[in-house]
Amino acid sequence: MTSNSSGDLFIIGGNEDKEGDLEVLSIFVQDAIQNGGTIGVLTTATGYPEEVGGEYRDLFLKLGASNVELVHIDTRTKAEEDRYTQVVSSLSALFITGGDQNRLSSIIGGTTFFKEVQKAWQNGMIIAGTSAGAAIMSRHMIISGKTKVKHDKINVEIGVGFGFLEDVVIDQHFSQRARFGRLLYAIAQNPQIIGVGIDENTAIWVKDGGKYFEVIGEHSVTVIDGCKLSFVDIADEAESDEVTIAGVSLHSIAKGYQFDMEKRQLIMKEKGTAQ
């Protein structure tokens, strides 16, 4: 909490293990413990704040946290109240539960509570989020989208997230809900940002003020980078509702590998390990 650079982020693709080895949550809690202080659980996204918040509190205590505080903000009015905004400065980490990311942006966005969170994070507070709590992390957020598995056409609507990551759009439950097409579509619309698709029970651990991330958990993370696109046609409705896009750079990254978010490339492991 006394760092001069912003805190680590744990951006979890949803459905993280809560009964087995708890790998993803365990790494988060260890990082939070090292940061010294209380873990807050923000339940704004869910319609079941007591149940969902209570489950995470129990898990975090089981994993060694000494103090967990549930933060039940469900209106913008509460997000202005001292009893909530003053909690933030005592937190070493804030965990944002799943639910609906539109609730997070509409209830929390721009409030005094949000500004306190932003300030605390800039001073080293860790922020974790799963599912909707993952989607909200970036400046650009997918608020709704259809896939071709269930629908005829892809459709993606982009909204404004909390902005802890710039120039990134997150998609969660990525492989499990077949979201490759919709993330590619989002990048076709916004080639200057990178798409980060995070599988369930998998997370990116963003370190060093956002310079790079490491993948943790069971599955993999897909990065779609449109910065070197040679061509994109998303507007030519006459020919097809489908997008044509050429020269996308793509990376699929499993546990133990790191990705440089500034250079937009995989960080090679040191010699002696797999290369």
Place this chain on the structure above:
Amino acid sequence: MTSNSSGDLFIIGGNEDKEGDLEVLSIFVQDAIQNGGTIGVLTTATGYPEEVGGEYRDLFLKLGASNVELVHIDTRTKAEEDRYTQVVSSLSALFITGGDQNRLSSIIGGTTFFKEVQKAWQNGMIIAGTSAGAAIMSRHMIISGKTKVKHDKINVEIGVGFGFLEDVVIDQHFSQRARFGRLLYAIAQNPQIIGVGIDENTAIWVKDGGKYFEVIGEHSVTVIDGCKLSFVDIADEAESDEVTIAGVSLHSIAKGYQFDMEKRQLIMKEKGTAQ
């Protein structure tokens, strides 16, 4: 049938429209009519040869074909018999139905019938195939594969197809069955080939002896090119069962666009059209 270069290929991602405008089948039949002669329908892949073959015969006649011949080969013995092998030379086009691609390779592969088809194709006979009939077209064929939508882990088994396209692996029902991950996995295992994922009711029309293809139909075609991969780790079982792969080049191509299979890049449309 008198061409000096091999015939066009129509590689259809399955579930092509049979009741509406029949766009994909219609383009195939027009090409076959221009090629002058009978359209053969090879029903080997399906367990319902009469029903499936009969439906395509009716559709092709409705679309203007003057003569359609069903080729019901369901054993390797039949694939050696004159009554089947001699049919081939009279065909302007051969349509391979869906079903199980393992039946196609195990019953047809290497037989006299196959050699006749190969020879006729090299002399200009058009070959079309949908679903299993699409998968069989390339030298490398996905014979089974699991996706993360339904399973914990991706698993891909590659077999030997008919080889009308070299250095390519086809995946069909691509977006509709969420097969991005498994095609990427196949390319991680075999970076020298390109993966071509074809959506349902969509096809690639391969022209000019395989030099390029044009996309036709409702959805899009995804090309995964691993030739400039900067890194792949598929073997490091200790860390993760998931593959790590960096620097894949990816293209998503809709109707009306063409892709150069030799240069592995989108062919830009002429000036005056969308670029």
